[in-house]
Amino acid sequence: MAVTTKDIARIAKVSQSTVSRCLNNSPLISEKTRQRVLKIANDLQFEFNASARSLSTNKTNTIGIIYPDDYMEFGVNLYFGSLHTQIREMLEKKNIDLIVAFKENRYTKTDTIRRLVSQKKVDALIIAISELEQESVEFLANSSIPYIFLHFYQQVPSLKSINQIYADHLYGGYIATEHLISLNHKKIVCLTSSDGHEYHLRRQGFKKALEKNNLKYSDNLFIYGDRSFESGYEIGYKEIDKIKEYTAIFVHTDMMAFGLIEALKEQNIKIPEDISVVGYDDIELANYFRPNLTTVHQPKEEIALLGTERLLELIESENKEKSKEVVVKPTLVIRKSTKEI
């Protein structure tokens, strides 16, 4: 049987409330009884009953994180892995547990965010998905729970502003393209994805760079894939004629870039001699594939760090009104898949 404060009280011959005070470092306790009680608690390996404590303090010491449904898909997983590491690190320091979840239960079709909050299972929520129904966003905004969006960048008109931190994808698209242009490439094509607002922004960055450099822009410059290795590979064959007309290609996910490169290699097209390739994400794999991929580094560590910091601040300060948006800039990592012409 688990040991309770009552048990300790009986053994120490004090009241249960005294035990509670000792264990919570209340100042109004004599040093002597504190020592005695602490010793007993220690000997018995006492731990508070989390439910009871939560019930009376209204704090669970648990936070929830909502991951995208395709979290476990290859590539996505890689992307979030390092984010998760950062978050873990910070929570560990505060001894906060982490419930991982997805926005919807696929069987019962219930909204997990709403459930976790309403059930008071978590003290705060990290939303690590980039798209969320307005309804859920409003629910959160109207609830009293602290939350932070990582990777969210859509305005919800009915709300002034929400706590969020995200990368500047337009800028990422811009610097990738600028890099190619600086290497004298003038014929640049783009492999992107039709779903996901971030890809839209990356396309805009691409366009902006072209226009700034007086290169001709057209919607025709986009080839659409689904972000996966397989998709890149397939397009490397299907669209080979089109791709051959260009000297450089900007691919909107590293995984697609790897697939594409593989297909091109198989068709005896050399990277970067025949065509330069820039990826996006900078997943760890970019170091392993040959040629090492030049890519846009997503500042995931920074996002996780700043986001979690902010969240902990919100939890502790009870000062939930001030909402804050932070935009962080991606950077370009130049490796071996791009070359001057």
Add this chain to the structure above:
Amino acid sequence: MAVTTKDIARIAKVSQSTVSRCLNNSPLISEKTRQRVLKIANDLQFEFNASARSLSTNKTNTIGIIYPDDYMEFGVNLYFGSLHTQIREMLEKKNIDLIVAFKENRYTKTDTIRRLVSQKKVDALIIAISELEQESVEFLANSSIPYIFLHFYQQVPSLKSINQIYADHLYGGYIATEHLISLNHKKIVCLTSSDGHEYHLRRQGFKKALEKNNLKYSDNLFIYGDRSFESGYEIGYKEIDKIKEYTAIFVHTDMMAFGLIEALKEQNIKIPEDISVVGYDDIELANYFRPNLTTVHQPKEEIALLGTERLLELIESENKEKSKEVVVKPTLVIRKSTKEI
């Protein structure tokens, strides 16, 4: 403010316990009041307060999973990704939340398993690490909480047996080696890891296959790395002279195999023409790297499935006495990195 059963009771003009009964599908409630109460609860988007409920039922509807500390390292992450997917799937059906944790808090140096159990934060525990202090194992065995070890295969002498499910690594080592032998390879070397009991077993399987086929075995046939891509790559250079003496190499992790292959390619050694390579793990990446890797498939989906199934069974049946060990066999996936000579 959150709505409680008391609020509903007030509105419905019944007692709080009636509300509780309705919401818990108690048979002793008239259809009429049930409908009325349910409607109100629904309109108010009522959810039970998890802490209060746990406190009185002694169930949290949350289970914990303990991952290895290097979870986020590349490769390990990949390995556990698909395991996680399976687990999620099953828990979702039962509407059980998942707390992910590591066995020790690196800051406070406290034992997470003990804490989660003692605090009663979880109803059950999945231990997805392959090594654990005997002390913790005993703690679990003596606690009344259901738990299951995935990937554990060490006997704890003081205990009769524990709930565990694991892959047969000796067999895995055996079939990989047998495959090479069946392709007429007689000079086979092995790239393994010194830490981790599973690698020891894989080496034993290797030895067994050699001996069964009357091939000379010696401890000299082992090269030791640290399981990473980098390690495989480095060894591909450092040990090149040794490796060249063999026609096949059995590498104990896919990631090391990829690193090794890369290094060999750079030295103009062709796979599989010059040397056949068999990996171990069958991570998804094995489909992407060229040549596609022949490897031993870890039955991770099966482990996750059987393990979680068993755990849910334990939770529901309260029948925790019967412990059970399940061993699952890995299989060989033949791709392009091995060749007959």
Add this chain to the structure above:
DNA sequence: CTGTTAGCGCGTTCAG
């Protein structure tokens, strides 16, 4: 079928 009561383990007044 329904209401009343006690209790889960802990924090927190309120007295002393």
Add this chain to the structure above:
DNA sequence: CTGAACGCGCTAACAG
């Protein structure tokens, strides 16, 4: 400084 008493929200006897 300490103890008695109450409440957090819910389930589970026990009476009717």
